[in-house]
Amino acid sequence: MVLLRLENVTKRFGGLVAVNRVSLKINSGEFVGIVGPNGSGKTTLFNLISGVYFPDKGDVFFEGKNITRLPPYKRAPLGLGRTFQIPRPFGSATVRENVAVGAMFGSLGGKINVDESLELADQIIERIGLGEHRKKRASTLTAVEKKMMEIARALAMKPKLLLMDEAMAGMHPKDIDQTVSLIKQIAVEENIAIVAMVEHIMRAVLGMAEKVIVLHQGSKLVDAPTKEALEDSRVVEVYLGRPLEE
């Protein structure tokens, strides 16, 4: 089933076309990797999907519903969760409270009270491996811990689609493998589609994605199953600069 559909979406900043006539489809439960060089429009694409920006042209559909002009706070309850490229914790709140906010205002929204949200937060924090930091202020976490907390916070929203903007940058390769398999496991259990922006970290793409979308200067260059995409000569040229060693 098609969960998210973009049709000819364009976003300009002044004279710069950050996202140029991009169309794509994400099925429910699918893992999709988005790659592309710096400034190719990945974060902007995420912002268009989550509603931080509205497109200048084109439409965004979620579960068949046109959400092009829906404000972001109305998208979250539909089942749209995301993490940020630069972590944005609610600094003075504890890790537990941060994650509980996700539960309270995400897709469970009206159905869950504060105590239940905190309980759910505890479970997710434990699972994601932040148990010992539960009561710490989010501002005191390390950069990597903040990223993990953001993943936990987004998972607490019980999203149907989770957008991860460089969620694992700065992590140790070993931790990445572990995190990827953990997230994949949770995503399968809860039928979450994941679109992950995974620049520079090819192993994360390979470990997670069924499909890869390549952006180049705001346009979609390739949209194909992972293996196929990585062998595509245009990708090798534009993105990797060299063939994959294997």
Place this chain on the structure above:
Amino acid sequence: MRKTVQRYYPLFPVFAAYFILFLVGKNVSGMWQLVSTLLFYCALGQAFNIFLGMTGYVDFGYVAFMGVGTYGMAIAITRLAHVEALGVLIVAIGFAMALVMAALLSVAVGAVALRLRGAYFAIATIGVNEGFRFLIEGAKIWNGSDGMIFTAQLNQILGRETASALSTFWADVIVLIIAVLAAFVTLFYMKSKIGYALTALREDEDAAVVMGINVTKYKIIAFITSASFAGLVGATSWALKTPYVFPPEVFEIHYTIEAIIIVLLGGAGTLLGPVAGALIYGISKYYLSIFLPGFQLLIFAPIIIIIIILFPEGVIGMLKKSFRDSTLMRFII
């Protein structure tokens, strides 16, 4: 059940402070006037904290809500004094009017200004207070700059003795009750989704929106609540206690600044902070004006600035940070 009770532990120190204040004022001769001022600051701080502390937005026009509340009470007393059947009920109607008028003004201001972010909101609100004052004076609303004096009507409604007891004692008790109510509401908000939403938007508004929080809605909730309490404080401290009202006296930005100082000194967004801030501010201001009359501002301003720089999270914020894990902290939020 036990959990529900535990949830209200943090009210203990707040109410303990109020209780001690009351006892000192009642039993130590010559202290009631200071206690009366301190109770006013506590109520003001607690009320303003619901907006300033919980959202992180600075409203420079805050005193306008107190001013409007003062007028609400004044209008009820002057217009209804002749209806003898109403009696003391007129005061109750005055409170209702103060509440409604302050709330309405906050909806009007909030609907426009709360769409602006942080600093822009602060700038926009600077004009509200002055604008309202000039509107009343210029358009001669509510007697314009002649103000309203209703000592006679208050005496007529309550009798001379009760009216006098009201202004010297009972008005202060009502302020105390308002402060207690404001503390209750603050804690209730803190423990509910409203508090979580406000914390989130105070820390990072853009992230909060993406997390599904309708930030404008929650800001307006905090704004109306805070403004309504300000209206009640105005109706009590500035109408019942002193039965007259003149625009320049009630739309005086000086009180907004005091309220900001109290909240920041004590700890913005904490429950006990406004009380601590009110006591530190009120007591030092009182004794400085006795021992160094005329110089208080010169000495006071730098001290306050230093404290706020040293403890950016306020006195209670700092306490919370230093004693995070001790059981005592269950009582302090």
